Amino acid sequence: MTQLRIAGLEKRFGEVAAVRGVDLEVAEGELVSLLGPSGCGKTTTLRCVAGFEQPSGGRIAFDGTDVVPLPPEKRDIGMVFQNYALFPHMTVRENLGFGPEMRGIGAAARAKKVADVLAMVQLVGYEERYPRQLSGGQQQRVALARALVIEPKLLLLDEPLANLDAKLRDEMRFFIRSLQRRVGITTLYVTHDQAEAMVMSDRIVVMFEGRIHQIGSAEDVYDRPATRAVSNFIGQSNLLDGRVAGGGNGRWRIDTAMGPVSCGSGFAPAVGDRASAMIRPEAIELHANKTDAGCFPGRIESRYFLGNLAEFRVRMSDGSLLIVQQPAHAAHAVGAEIGVRLPAERAWLVREDVA
Protein backbone atom coordinates (compact mmCIF):
# COMPACT_ATOMS: atom_id res chain seq x y z
CA MET A 1 0.00 0.00 0.00
CA THR A 2 1.46 3.23 -1.16
CA GLN A 3 0.85 6.87 -0.58
CA LEU A 4 1.41 9.27 -3.48
CA ARG A 5 2.52 12.82 -2.95
CA ILE A 6 2.83 15.41 -5.71
CA ALA A 7 4.21 18.80 -4.75
CA GLY A 8 4.58 21.88 -6.94
CA LEU A 9 4.53 19.83 -10.12
CA GLU A 10 5.23 21.80 -13.28
CA LYS A 11 5.59 20.68 -16.87
CA ARG A 12 6.35 22.90 -19.81
CA PHE A 13 6.47 21.83 -23.46
CA GLY A 14 8.56 24.59 -24.99
CA GLU A 15 6.54 27.77 -24.48
CA VAL A 16 3.42 25.94 -23.35
CA ALA A 17 2.90 25.30 -19.64
CA ALA A 18 0.82 22.12 -19.45
CA VAL A 19 0.97 21.74 -15.66
CA ARG A 20 1.37 24.81 -13.48
CA GLY A 21 1.98 23.94 -9.88
CA VAL A 22 -0.04 20.88 -8.94
CA ASP A 23 -0.11 19.77 -5.29
CA LEU A 24 -1.88 16.53 -4.47
CA GLU A 25 -1.75 13.75 -1.93
CA VAL A 26 -3.37 10.40 -2.53
CA ALA A 27 -3.77 8.23 0.54
CA GLU A 28 -3.15 4.49 0.67
CA GLY A 29 -5.86 2.58 -1.16
CA GLU A 30 -7.60 5.75 -2.27
CA LEU A 31 -8.96 6.30 -5.78
CA VAL A 32 -8.51 9.88 -6.89
CA SER A 33 -9.75 11.17 -10.25
CA LEU A 34 -8.17 13.95 -12.25
CA LEU A 35 -11.13 15.55 -13.99
CA GLY A 36 -11.14 18.34 -16.52
CA PRO A 37 -11.55 19.27 -20.18
CA SER A 38 -8.93 18.15 -22.72
CA GLY A 39 -5.73 20.14 -22.41
CA CYS A 40 -6.23 20.84 -18.69
CA GLY A 41 -3.02 18.99 -17.76
CA LYS A 42 -4.60 15.91 -16.21
CA THR A 43 -2.97 13.42 -18.58
CA THR A 44 0.38 15.22 -18.39
CA THR A 45 0.22 14.98 -14.60
CA LEU A 46 -0.46 11.25 -14.84
CA ARG A 47 2.37 10.79 -17.33
CA CYS A 48 4.76 12.60 -14.98
CA VAL A 49 3.77 10.20 -12.20
CA ALA A 50 4.28 7.24 -14.58
CA GLY A 51 7.69 8.58 -15.63
CA PHE A 52 6.85 9.06 -19.31
CA GLU A 53 7.32 12.80 -18.94
CA GLN A 54 10.11 14.48 -17.02
CA PRO A 55 8.68 17.26 -14.83
CA SER A 56 10.03 20.79 -15.36
CA GLY A 57 9.73 21.31 -11.62
CA GLY A 58 8.30 19.90 -8.40
CA ARG A 59 8.41 16.58 -6.59
CA ILE A 60 6.65 13.26 -6.98
CA ALA A 61 7.08 10.80 -4.12
CA PHE A 62 5.80 7.28 -3.49
CA ASP A 63 5.76 6.63 0.27
CA GLY A 64 8.08 9.57 0.77
CA THR A 65 10.66 8.38 -1.81
CA ASP A 66 11.30 10.78 -4.66
CA VAL A 67 10.67 8.95 -7.94
CA VAL A 68 11.42 11.78 -10.37
CA PRO A 69 14.93 10.46 -11.16
CA LEU A 70 13.61 6.93 -11.80
CA PRO A 71 12.72 5.66 -15.30
CA PRO A 72 9.18 4.23 -15.68
CA GLU A 73 10.35 0.60 -15.42
CA LYS A 74 11.81 1.28 -11.97
CA ARG A 75 8.72 2.97 -10.53
CA ASP A 76 6.62 -0.14 -10.03
CA ILE A 77 3.42 1.21 -11.54
CA GLY A 78 0.57 -0.47 -13.35
CA MET A 79 -0.84 1.60 -16.17
CA VAL A 80 -3.99 1.23 -18.27
CA PHE A 81 -4.08 3.22 -21.50
CA GLN A 82 -7.06 4.67 -23.31
CA ASN A 83 -6.47 2.36 -26.29
CA TYR A 84 -5.39 -0.47 -23.92
CA ALA A 85 -1.97 -0.82 -25.65
CA LEU A 86 -2.09 -4.61 -25.50
CA PHE A 87 0.83 -6.25 -27.30
CA PRO A 88 -0.75 -7.35 -30.59
CA HIS A 89 1.83 -10.08 -31.20
CA MET A 90 1.24 -11.78 -27.86
CA THR A 91 -1.66 -13.88 -26.62
CA VAL A 92 -3.61 -12.90 -23.52
CA ARG A 93 -1.39 -15.25 -21.50
CA GLU A 94 1.79 -13.69 -22.92
CA ASN A 95 0.49 -10.16 -22.38
CA LEU A 96 -0.25 -10.95 -18.74
CA GLY A 97 3.01 -12.85 -18.24
CA PHE A 98 5.14 -10.03 -19.64
CA GLY A 99 5.29 -7.94 -16.47
CA PRO A 100 6.11 -10.85 -14.11
CA GLU A 101 8.71 -12.09 -16.61
CA MET A 102 10.40 -8.67 -16.68
CA ARG A 103 10.55 -8.89 -12.89
CA GLY A 104 12.37 -12.20 -13.13
CA ILE A 105 9.54 -14.35 -11.79
CA GLY A 106 9.90 -18.04 -12.74
CA ALA A 107 7.58 -19.80 -15.17
CA ALA A 108 5.60 -21.73 -12.52
CA ALA A 109 4.96 -18.72 -10.28
CA ARG A 110 4.13 -16.68 -13.35
CA ALA A 111 1.51 -19.16 -14.55
CA LYS A 112 -0.11 -19.04 -11.11
CA LYS A 113 -0.22 -15.25 -11.11
CA VAL A 114 -1.67 -15.13 -14.62
CA ALA A 115 -4.35 -17.67 -13.69
CA ASP A 116 -5.27 -15.70 -10.56
CA VAL A 117 -5.56 -12.39 -12.30
CA LEU A 118 -7.56 -13.90 -15.18
CA ALA A 119 -10.05 -15.22 -12.66
CA MET A 120 -10.18 -11.79 -11.07
CA VAL A 121 -11.19 -10.11 -14.37
CA GLN A 122 -13.42 -13.06 -15.35
CA LEU A 123 -11.52 -14.02 -18.49
CA VAL A 124 -10.61 -17.63 -17.74
CA GLY A 125 -10.58 -19.55 -21.02
CA TYR A 126 -9.27 -16.65 -23.09
CA GLU A 127 -5.57 -17.40 -22.45
CA GLU A 128 -4.64 -18.28 -26.03
CA ARG A 129 -6.57 -15.49 -27.75
CA TYR A 130 -4.80 -12.59 -29.40
CA PRO A 131 -6.00 -9.08 -28.50
CA ARG A 132 -7.60 -8.59 -31.92
CA GLN A 133 -9.81 -11.62 -31.21
CA LEU A 134 -11.32 -9.92 -28.13
CA SER A 135 -14.13 -7.40 -27.83
CA GLY A 136 -13.40 -3.89 -26.57
CA GLY A 137 -14.63 -4.72 -23.08
CA GLN A 138 -12.53 -7.88 -22.92
CA GLN A 139 -9.43 -6.01 -24.13
CA GLN A 140 -10.07 -3.46 -21.42
CA ARG A 141 -10.19 -6.18 -18.76
CA VAL A 142 -6.98 -7.74 -20.08
CA ALA A 143 -5.33 -4.32 -19.88
CA LEU A 144 -6.51 -3.98 -16.30
CA ALA A 145 -5.30 -7.49 -15.46
CA ARG A 146 -1.91 -6.81 -17.08
CA ALA A 147 -1.49 -3.71 -14.90
CA LEU A 148 -2.56 -5.52 -11.71
CA VAL A 149 -0.68 -8.80 -12.17
CA ILE A 150 2.63 -7.15 -11.24
CA GLU A 151 1.08 -6.00 -7.94
CA PRO A 152 2.26 -2.44 -8.53
CA LYS A 153 2.53 0.25 -5.90
CA LEU A 154 0.25 2.50 -7.87
CA LEU A 155 -2.45 1.97 -10.49
CA LEU A 156 -2.66 4.67 -13.16
CA LEU A 157 -5.63 4.79 -15.53
CA ASP A 158 -5.72 7.17 -18.49
CA GLU A 159 -9.30 7.54 -19.77
CA PRO A 160 -9.68 3.76 -19.70
CA LEU A 161 -13.37 3.75 -20.60
CA ALA A 162 -13.37 6.38 -23.33
CA ASN A 163 -13.34 3.83 -26.17
CA LEU A 164 -16.25 1.74 -24.89
CA ASP A 165 -19.90 2.16 -25.80
CA ALA A 166 -22.16 3.78 -23.21
CA LYS A 167 -23.68 0.63 -21.70
CA LEU A 168 -20.39 -1.20 -21.32
CA ARG A 169 -18.83 1.96 -19.90
CA ASP A 170 -21.41 2.02 -17.10
CA GLU A 171 -20.73 -1.63 -16.27
CA MET A 172 -16.95 -1.17 -16.33
CA ARG A 173 -17.14 1.80 -13.94
CA PHE A 174 -18.52 -0.41 -11.22
CA PHE A 175 -16.28 -3.33 -12.20
CA ILE A 176 -13.10 -1.25 -11.95
CA ARG A 177 -14.22 0.42 -8.75
CA SER A 178 -15.07 -2.83 -6.96
CA LEU A 179 -11.85 -4.45 -8.20
CA GLN A 180 -9.83 -1.47 -6.97
CA ARG A 181 -11.51 -1.70 -3.55
CA ARG A 182 -10.92 -5.44 -3.35
CA VAL A 183 -7.22 -5.15 -4.26
CA GLY A 184 -6.92 -2.01 -2.15
CA ILE A 185 -4.51 -0.35 -4.54
CA THR A 186 -3.78 3.38 -4.55
CA THR A 187 -5.18 4.66 -7.84
CA LEU A 188 -4.95 7.78 -9.97
CA TYR A 189 -7.68 7.98 -12.58
CA VAL A 190 -7.79 10.44 -15.46
CA THR A 191 -11.12 11.25 -17.10
CA HIS A 192 -13.02 14.06 -18.76
CA ASP A 193 -16.35 12.43 -17.88
CA GLN A 194 -17.80 13.98 -14.72
CA ALA A 195 -20.30 11.14 -14.14
CA GLU A 196 -17.44 8.63 -14.29
CA ALA A 197 -15.40 10.64 -11.82
CA MET A 198 -18.37 11.01 -9.46
CA VAL A 199 -19.25 7.31 -9.48
CA MET A 200 -15.74 6.00 -9.11
CA SER A 201 -13.70 8.31 -6.95
CA ASP A 202 -13.06 8.80 -3.28
CA ARG A 203 -12.00 12.31 -4.21
CA ILE A 204 -12.13 14.32 -7.41
CA VAL A 205 -9.44 16.76 -8.52
CA VAL A 206 -10.87 19.29 -10.95
CA MET A 207 -8.25 20.85 -13.23
CA PHE A 208 -8.27 23.71 -15.70
CA GLU A 209 -5.36 25.10 -17.70
CA GLY A 210 -2.73 23.21 -15.78
CA ARG A 211 -3.96 24.10 -12.30
CA ILE A 212 -6.12 22.44 -9.68
CA HIS A 213 -9.33 24.40 -9.05
CA GLN A 214 -10.78 22.08 -6.46
CA ILE A 215 -10.14 18.83 -4.63
CA GLY A 216 -13.11 17.21 -2.96
CA SER A 217 -15.81 14.58 -2.89
CA ALA A 218 -18.46 14.36 -5.60
CA GLU A 219 -20.81 16.32 -3.29
CA ASP A 220 -18.16 18.99 -2.71
CA VAL A 221 -17.51 19.68 -6.36
CA TYR A 222 -21.20 19.57 -7.29
CA ASP A 223 -22.82 21.40 -4.39
CA ARG A 224 -19.93 23.61 -3.36
CA PRO A 225 -17.81 24.33 -6.46
CA ALA A 226 -14.77 26.46 -5.70
CA THR A 227 -14.69 28.40 -8.95
CA ARG A 228 -16.87 29.46 -11.82
CA ALA A 229 -15.04 27.00 -14.10
CA VAL A 230 -15.79 24.06 -11.78
CA SER A 231 -19.48 24.94 -11.54
CA ASN A 232 -19.73 25.23 -15.32
CA PHE A 233 -17.83 22.02 -16.04
CA ILE A 234 -19.65 19.81 -13.58
CA GLY A 235 -23.35 19.64 -14.30
CA GLN A 236 -25.48 22.60 -15.28
CA SER A 237 -25.47 25.76 -13.24
CA ASN A 238 -26.99 29.21 -13.00
CA LEU A 239 -24.52 31.97 -12.16
CA LEU A 240 -25.85 35.21 -10.71
CA ASP A 241 -23.24 37.98 -10.91
CA GLY A 242 -23.17 40.88 -8.48
CA ARG A 243 -21.34 42.41 -5.54
CA VAL A 244 -21.01 41.22 -1.97
CA ALA A 245 -23.41 43.27 0.16
CA GLY A 246 -22.59 41.75 3.53
CA GLY A 247 -22.78 38.66 5.71
CA GLY A 248 -20.53 36.40 7.73
CA ASN A 249 -20.29 32.93 9.26
CA GLY A 250 -20.41 31.28 5.82
CA ARG A 251 -23.59 33.02 4.76
CA TRP A 252 -23.34 36.02 2.43
CA ARG A 253 -25.66 38.38 0.64
CA ILE A 254 -24.97 39.24 -2.99
CA ASP A 255 -26.63 42.19 -4.70
CA THR A 256 -27.51 40.96 -8.19
CA ALA A 257 -29.38 42.62 -11.02
CA MET A 258 -32.58 40.82 -10.03
CA GLY A 259 -32.20 41.64 -6.33
CA PRO A 260 -30.35 40.41 -3.22
CA VAL A 261 -29.48 36.70 -3.15
CA SER A 262 -28.22 34.80 -0.09
CA CYS A 263 -25.69 32.06 -0.47
CA GLY A 264 -23.16 29.94 1.39
CA SER A 265 -19.41 30.28 0.91
CA GLY A 266 -16.24 28.40 1.71
CA PHE A 267 -14.23 31.60 2.07
CA ALA A 268 -14.77 35.13 3.39
CA PRO A 269 -15.15 37.69 0.60
CA ALA A 270 -14.72 41.44 1.17
CA VAL A 271 -17.86 43.55 1.10
CA GLY A 272 -18.13 45.30 -2.26
CA ASP A 273 -16.17 42.60 -4.16
CA ARG A 274 -17.47 41.32 -7.46
CA ALA A 275 -18.89 37.84 -6.83
CA SER A 276 -21.16 35.22 -8.36
CA ALA A 277 -23.74 33.03 -6.67
CA MET A 278 -24.15 29.59 -8.21
CA ILE A 279 -27.37 27.60 -7.99
CA ARG A 280 -28.12 24.26 -9.65
CA PRO A 281 -31.23 24.03 -11.89
CA GLU A 282 -32.91 21.41 -9.68
CA ALA A 283 -32.37 23.50 -6.50
CA ILE A 284 -34.55 26.36 -7.72
CA GLU A 285 -38.19 26.39 -6.56
CA LEU A 286 -41.02 27.55 -8.80
CA HIS A 287 -44.13 29.00 -7.10
CA ALA A 288 -47.44 29.42 -8.92
CA ASN A 289 -47.97 32.68 -7.02
CA LYS A 290 -45.27 35.18 -7.96
CA THR A 291 -45.84 37.24 -4.82
CA ASP A 292 -44.95 34.37 -2.44
CA ALA A 293 -42.44 35.31 0.25
CA GLY A 294 -38.79 35.32 -0.90
CA CYS A 295 -39.71 34.91 -4.55
CA PHE A 296 -38.44 36.81 -7.58
CA PRO A 297 -40.98 37.31 -10.36
CA GLY A 298 -40.33 35.42 -13.58
CA ARG A 299 -42.01 34.19 -16.72
CA ILE A 300 -41.72 30.69 -18.17
CA GLU A 301 -40.27 31.02 -21.63
CA SER A 302 -39.95 27.37 -22.60
CA ARG A 303 -40.40 23.90 -21.22
CA TYR A 304 -38.66 20.66 -22.23
CA PHE A 305 -39.63 17.17 -21.17
CA LEU A 306 -36.48 15.15 -20.34
CA GLY A 307 -38.19 11.94 -19.22
CA ASN A 308 -37.19 11.95 -15.58
CA LEU A 309 -37.27 15.76 -15.39
CA ALA A 310 -38.89 18.80 -16.87
CA GLU A 311 -36.57 21.67 -17.72
CA PHE A 312 -37.76 25.26 -17.80
CA ARG A 313 -36.17 28.45 -19.13
CA VAL A 314 -37.36 31.25 -16.91
CA ARG A 315 -36.96 34.92 -17.93
CA MET A 316 -36.37 37.12 -14.87
CA SER A 317 -37.35 40.75 -14.41
CA ASP A 318 -33.83 41.96 -15.14
CA GLY A 319 -33.82 40.07 -18.45
CA SER A 320 -31.58 37.21 -17.31
CA LEU A 321 -32.49 33.61 -18.05
CA LEU A 322 -32.48 30.84 -15.42
CA ILE A 323 -32.45 27.11 -16.13
CA VAL A 324 -34.75 25.28 -13.73
CA GLN A 325 -35.37 21.56 -13.40
CA GLN A 326 -38.46 20.17 -11.74
CA PRO A 327 -40.06 16.73 -11.41
CA ALA A 328 -41.12 15.59 -14.87
CA HIS A 329 -44.76 16.42 -14.61
CA ALA A 330 -44.49 19.79 -12.89
CA ALA A 331 -47.45 21.77 -14.24
CA HIS A 332 -46.12 25.18 -15.21
CA ALA A 333 -47.27 26.32 -18.61
CA VAL A 334 -45.16 28.27 -21.05
CA GLY A 335 -45.94 31.98 -20.65
CA ALA A 336 -47.02 31.63 -17.00
CA GLU A 337 -45.97 34.36 -14.57
CA ILE A 338 -44.45 32.57 -11.60
CA GLY A 339 -42.44 33.11 -8.46
CA VAL A 340 -38.82 31.90 -8.41
CA ARG A 341 -37.24 31.11 -5.06
CA LEU A 342 -33.47 30.57 -4.71
CA PRO A 343 -32.95 28.64 -1.43
CA ALA A 344 -29.93 30.14 0.33
CA GLU A 345 -28.74 26.74 1.55
CA ARG A 346 -28.44 25.55 -2.07
CA ALA A 347 -26.78 28.68 -3.45
CA TRP A 348 -22.99 28.91 -3.30
CA LEU A 349 -20.50 31.71 -3.76
CA VAL A 350 -17.92 30.89 -6.47
CA ARG A 351 -14.59 32.58 -7.21
CA GLU A 352 -13.71 33.84 -10.65
CA ASP A 353 -10.50 31.80 -10.63
CA VAL A 354 -8.38 29.78 -8.24
CA ALA A 355 -7.21 31.70 -5.19
Next chain:
Amino acid sequence: MSGIARAKWLLAAPVGAMVFGFFMVPYLNIVVMSLRQPSTTQAYGPGFTTDNFVKAATDPLYVVTLLDTLRLAAMITLITLALAYPVAFHLARTESRWRGVLYGLVLSPLLVGVVIRTFGWIILLANNGLINQAMRQLDLPRLQLMYNEFGVVLALVHIFLPFMVLPLMGAIQGIDPRLEEAARSLGADKRRVFLRVLLPLSMPGIQSGCILVFVLACGAYVTPLLLGAGRVHTTTTVVVHQLELFLWPFGAALALVLSLVGLMVVWLYARLSGRVLRGQS
Protein backbone atom coordinates in the same frame (compact mmCIF):
# COMPACT_ATOMS: atom_id res chain seq x y z
CA MET B 1 -18.86 -10.13 -68.04
CA SER B 2 -20.06 -6.97 -66.31
CA GLY B 3 -18.81 -3.55 -67.36
CA ILE B 4 -16.64 -3.22 -64.26
CA ALA B 5 -15.02 -6.61 -64.76
CA ARG B 6 -14.29 -5.73 -68.38
CA ALA B 7 -12.84 -2.37 -67.35
CA LYS B 8 -10.54 -4.14 -64.86
CA TRP B 9 -9.18 -6.35 -67.62
CA LEU B 10 -8.73 -3.39 -69.93
CA LEU B 11 -6.87 -1.45 -67.26
CA ALA B 12 -4.59 -4.40 -66.56
CA ALA B 13 -3.93 -5.05 -70.24
CA PRO B 14 -1.05 -2.57 -70.81
CA VAL B 15 0.90 -3.87 -67.82
CA GLY B 16 0.12 -7.46 -68.79
CA ALA B 17 1.37 -6.87 -72.31
CA MET B 18 4.56 -5.21 -70.97
CA VAL B 19 5.27 -8.05 -68.56
CA PHE B 20 4.60 -10.66 -71.21
CA GLY B 21 6.52 -9.01 -74.01
CA PHE B 22 9.53 -7.67 -72.16
CA PHE B 23 9.84 -10.08 -69.24
CA MET B 24 8.24 -13.46 -69.86
CA VAL B 25 9.37 -13.84 -73.49
CA PRO B 26 13.04 -12.91 -72.84
CA TYR B 27 13.08 -15.11 -69.76
CA LEU B 28 11.71 -18.06 -71.73
CA ASN B 29 14.33 -17.28 -74.35
CA ILE B 30 17.02 -17.52 -71.67
CA VAL B 31 15.61 -20.86 -70.54
CA VAL B 32 15.73 -22.16 -74.11
CA MET B 33 19.22 -20.69 -74.60
CA SER B 34 20.52 -22.39 -71.45
CA LEU B 35 19.70 -25.78 -72.96
CA ARG B 36 21.57 -25.14 -76.23
CA GLN B 37 25.10 -25.61 -77.54
CA PRO B 38 27.36 -22.55 -77.73
CA SER B 39 28.11 -20.92 -81.08
CA THR B 40 30.58 -18.23 -82.12
CA THR B 41 28.45 -16.86 -84.92
CA GLN B 42 24.98 -16.64 -83.34
CA ALA B 43 23.37 -16.63 -79.86
CA TYR B 44 23.43 -20.41 -79.72
CA GLY B 45 23.91 -23.42 -81.95
CA PRO B 46 21.46 -26.20 -82.82
CA GLY B 47 20.65 -29.19 -80.63
CA PHE B 48 19.72 -29.48 -76.95
CA THR B 49 21.97 -30.38 -73.99
CA THR B 50 21.97 -30.29 -70.19
CA ASP B 51 25.76 -29.87 -70.04
CA ASN B 52 25.51 -26.19 -69.18
CA PHE B 53 23.52 -26.88 -66.00
CA VAL B 54 25.72 -29.80 -65.00
CA LYS B 55 28.79 -27.54 -65.32
CA ALA B 56 27.14 -24.62 -63.51
CA ALA B 57 26.03 -26.79 -60.60
CA THR B 58 29.10 -29.01 -60.19
CA ASP B 59 32.23 -27.16 -61.37
CA PRO B 60 33.81 -25.93 -58.09
CA LEU B 61 34.85 -22.64 -59.71
CA TYR B 62 31.23 -21.67 -60.36
CA VAL B 63 29.80 -23.21 -57.20
CA VAL B 64 32.28 -21.26 -55.07
CA THR B 65 31.45 -18.07 -56.97
CA LEU B 66 27.75 -18.68 -56.38
CA LEU B 67 28.30 -19.28 -52.66
CA ASP B 68 30.46 -16.14 -52.49
CA THR B 69 27.68 -14.18 -54.16
CA LEU B 70 25.09 -15.44 -51.66
CA ARG B 71 27.45 -14.80 -48.75
CA LEU B 72 28.14 -11.24 -49.90
CA ALA B 73 24.42 -10.62 -50.46
CA ALA B 74 23.59 -11.92 -46.99
CA MET B 75 26.34 -9.80 -45.43
CA ILE B 76 25.16 -6.68 -47.29
CA THR B 77 21.57 -7.38 -46.20
CA LEU B 78 22.50 -7.71 -42.53
CA ILE B 79 24.72 -4.60 -42.48
CA THR B 80 22.05 -2.60 -44.32
CA LEU B 81 19.42 -3.76 -41.81
CA ALA B 82 21.59 -2.79 -38.83
CA LEU B 83 22.30 0.66 -40.30
CA ALA B 84 18.78 1.29 -41.59
CA TYR B 85 16.82 0.39 -38.44
CA PRO B 86 17.82 3.38 -36.29
CA VAL B 87 17.33 5.73 -39.25
CA ALA B 88 13.91 4.26 -40.02
CA PHE B 89 12.93 4.39 -36.36
CA HIS B 90 13.89 8.03 -36.04
CA LEU B 91 12.14 8.97 -39.28
CA ALA B 92 9.00 7.08 -38.27
CA ARG B 93 8.79 8.71 -34.84
CA THR B 94 10.18 12.19 -35.33
CA GLU B 95 7.85 15.14 -34.99
CA SER B 96 10.53 17.49 -36.28
CA ARG B 97 9.49 20.01 -38.89
CA TRP B 98 12.53 18.82 -40.86
CA ARG B 99 10.85 15.46 -41.26
CA GLY B 100 10.19 16.03 -44.96
CA VAL B 101 13.80 17.06 -45.53
CA LEU B 102 15.13 14.01 -43.67
CA TYR B 103 12.83 11.81 -45.71
CA GLY B 104 14.20 13.40 -48.89
CA LEU B 105 17.78 12.86 -47.72
CA VAL B 106 17.16 9.15 -47.25
CA LEU B 107 15.72 8.89 -50.75
CA SER B 108 18.26 11.21 -52.40
CA PRO B 109 20.78 8.44 -53.31
CA LEU B 110 18.10 7.06 -55.63
CA LEU B 111 18.31 10.24 -57.69
CA VAL B 112 21.83 9.39 -58.84
CA GLY B 113 22.43 6.39 -61.08
CA VAL B 114 24.25 3.40 -59.69
CA VAL B 115 27.18 3.86 -62.11
CA ILE B 116 27.72 7.45 -60.99
CA ARG B 117 27.60 6.44 -57.31
CA THR B 118 30.05 3.62 -57.94
CA PHE B 119 32.46 6.08 -59.56
CA GLY B 120 31.99 8.31 -56.56
CA TRP B 121 33.16 5.49 -54.33
CA ILE B 122 36.14 4.84 -56.61
CA ILE B 123 37.22 8.48 -56.21
CA LEU B 124 37.14 7.98 -52.45
CA LEU B 125 38.49 4.47 -52.12
CA ALA B 126 41.04 3.99 -54.92
CA ASN B 127 44.70 3.38 -54.11
CA ASN B 128 45.36 7.03 -55.02
CA GLY B 129 41.85 8.13 -54.05
CA LEU B 130 40.94 10.91 -51.64
CA ILE B 131 41.23 8.80 -48.49
CA ASN B 132 44.61 7.34 -49.38
CA GLN B 133 45.91 10.78 -50.44
CA ALA B 134 44.98 12.02 -46.99
CA MET B 135 46.70 9.00 -45.42
CA ARG B 136 49.86 9.79 -47.37
CA GLN B 137 49.77 13.42 -46.24
CA LEU B 138 49.65 12.17 -42.66
CA ASP B 139 52.47 9.66 -43.30
CA LEU B 140 50.13 6.78 -42.60
CA PRO B 141 50.21 3.48 -44.51
CA ARG B 142 48.02 3.05 -47.58
CA LEU B 143 44.68 1.31 -46.95
CA GLN B 144 43.36 -1.32 -49.34
CA LEU B 145 39.82 0.02 -49.61
CA MET B 146 38.79 -1.34 -53.01
CA TYR B 147 39.62 -4.15 -55.41
CA ASN B 148 38.32 -6.31 -52.57
CA GLU B 149 35.06 -7.34 -50.91
CA PHE B 150 35.26 -4.47 -48.45
CA GLY B 151 34.80 -1.85 -51.15
CA VAL B 152 32.04 -3.79 -52.88
CA VAL B 153 30.11 -4.32 -49.65
CA LEU B 154 30.56 -0.72 -48.55
CA ALA B 155 29.27 0.70 -51.84
CA LEU B 156 26.37 -1.74 -52.13
CA VAL B 157 25.25 -1.08 -48.55
CA HIS B 158 25.18 2.62 -49.39
CA ILE B 159 23.26 2.03 -52.61
CA PHE B 160 20.65 -0.28 -51.08
CA LEU B 161 20.06 1.62 -47.83
CA PRO B 162 16.87 3.39 -49.04
CA PHE B 163 15.34 0.03 -50.03
CA MET B 164 15.72 -1.09 -46.43
CA VAL B 165 14.75 2.19 -44.75
CA LEU B 166 11.43 2.57 -46.58
CA PRO B 167 9.74 -0.74 -45.66
CA LEU B 168 11.15 -0.55 -42.12
CA MET B 169 9.76 2.93 -41.70
CA GLY B 170 6.35 1.77 -42.86
CA ALA B 171 6.34 -1.04 -40.32
CA ILE B 172 7.58 1.12 -37.44
CA GLN B 173 5.01 3.81 -38.16
CA GLY B 174 2.37 1.15 -37.61
CA ILE B 175 3.62 0.43 -34.06
CA ASP B 176 1.70 2.38 -31.43
CA PRO B 177 4.22 4.30 -29.24
CA ARG B 178 1.93 3.49 -26.29
CA LEU B 179 3.08 -0.12 -26.62
CA GLU B 180 6.60 0.95 -25.69
CA GLU B 181 5.23 2.85 -22.71
CA ALA B 182 3.13 -0.12 -21.66
CA ALA B 183 6.21 -2.34 -21.77
CA ARG B 184 8.22 0.22 -19.77
CA SER B 185 5.48 0.44 -17.14
CA LEU B 186 5.57 -3.35 -16.84
CA GLY B 187 9.27 -3.24 -15.98
CA ALA B 188 11.03 -3.66 -19.34
CA ASP B 189 14.14 -1.53 -19.85
CA LYS B 190 14.82 0.00 -23.27
CA ARG B 191 16.78 -3.02 -24.49
CA ARG B 192 13.98 -5.42 -23.66
CA VAL B 193 11.34 -3.07 -25.08
CA PHE B 194 13.29 -3.28 -28.33
CA LEU B 195 13.78 -7.04 -28.30
CA ARG B 196 10.33 -8.03 -27.09
CA VAL B 197 8.05 -5.39 -28.57
CA LEU B 198 9.62 -3.28 -31.32
CA LEU B 199 11.61 -5.96 -33.11
CA PRO B 200 8.79 -8.54 -33.39
CA LEU B 201 6.35 -5.88 -34.49
CA SER B 202 8.84 -4.57 -37.08
CA MET B 203 9.14 -8.02 -38.65
CA PRO B 204 6.89 -7.32 -41.66
CA GLY B 205 9.16 -4.40 -42.61
CA ILE B 206 12.34 -6.32 -41.82
CA GLN B 207 11.11 -9.16 -43.98
CA SER B 208 10.30 -7.09 -47.05
CA GLY B 209 13.41 -4.91 -46.67
CA CYS B 210 15.69 -7.93 -46.36
CA ILE B 211 14.17 -9.73 -49.32
CA LEU B 212 14.42 -6.60 -51.43
CA VAL B 213 18.05 -5.90 -50.56
CA PHE B 214 19.10 -9.54 -50.79
CA VAL B 215 17.63 -9.91 -54.28
CA LEU B 216 19.16 -6.62 -55.40
CA ALA B 217 22.54 -7.63 -53.96
CA CYS B 218 22.46 -11.01 -55.70
CA GLY B 219 21.82 -9.27 -58.99
CA ALA B 220 24.25 -6.36 -58.55
CA TYR B 221 26.65 -6.12 -61.46
CA VAL B 222 28.17 -2.68 -62.04
CA THR B 223 29.44 -2.16 -58.50
CA PRO B 224 31.18 -5.53 -58.04
CA LEU B 225 32.63 -5.13 -61.52
CA LEU B 226 34.04 -1.63 -61.04
CA LEU B 227 34.99 -1.71 -57.33
CA GLY B 228 36.07 -5.36 -57.41
CA ALA B 229 38.00 -4.64 -60.62
CA GLY B 230 38.46 -8.30 -61.51
CA ARG B 231 39.45 -9.36 -58.01
CA VAL B 232 35.92 -9.88 -56.62
CA HIS B 233 33.95 -12.46 -58.56
CA THR B 234 30.21 -12.69 -58.25
CA THR B 235 27.94 -14.85 -60.36
CA THR B 236 26.73 -11.78 -62.27
CA THR B 237 30.23 -10.75 -63.32
CA VAL B 238 30.99 -14.35 -64.29
CA VAL B 239 27.76 -14.54 -66.34
CA VAL B 240 28.68 -11.43 -68.29
CA HIS B 241 32.19 -12.83 -68.78
CA GLN B 242 30.65 -15.91 -70.47
CA LEU B 243 28.91 -13.61 -72.93
CA GLU B 244 32.29 -12.11 -73.85
CA LEU B 245 33.59 -15.67 -74.41
CA PHE B 246 30.63 -16.40 -76.73
CA LEU B 247 29.39 -19.00 -74.18
CA TRP B 248 25.89 -17.55 -74.12
CA PRO B 249 24.11 -20.85 -73.28
CA PHE B 250 26.41 -21.44 -70.29
CA GLY B 251 25.94 -17.82 -69.16
CA ALA B 252 22.18 -18.32 -69.40
CA ALA B 253 22.41 -21.51 -67.31
CA LEU B 254 24.53 -19.72 -64.65
CA ALA B 255 22.06 -16.83 -64.50
CA LEU B 256 19.17 -19.27 -64.09
CA VAL B 257 20.97 -21.16 -61.33
CA LEU B 258 21.58 -17.87 -59.49
CA SER B 259 17.90 -16.92 -59.87
CA LEU B 260 16.73 -20.30 -58.65
CA VAL B 261 19.08 -20.47 -55.66
CA GLY B 262 18.29 -16.84 -54.79
CA LEU B 263 14.58 -17.59 -54.92
CA MET B 264 15.05 -20.62 -52.70
CA VAL B 265 16.92 -18.56 -50.12
CA VAL B 266 14.17 -15.93 -50.18
CA TRP B 267 11.49 -18.61 -49.88
CA LEU B 268 13.27 -20.24 -46.91
CA TYR B 269 13.73 -16.86 -45.26
CA ALA B 270 10.08 -15.92 -45.80
CA ARG B 271 9.01 -19.23 -44.27
CA LEU B 272 11.22 -18.79 -41.24
CA SER B 273 10.31 -15.16 -40.60
CA GLY B 274 6.70 -15.99 -41.40
CA ARG B 275 6.70 -18.20 -38.34
CA VAL B 276 7.65 -15.15 -36.25
CA LEU B 277 5.01 -13.08 -38.01
CA ARG B 278 2.17 -15.46 -37.32
CA GLY B 279 -0.35 -14.22 -34.79
CA GLN B 280 0.31 -10.58 -35.60
CA SER B 281 -1.31 -9.51 -38.82
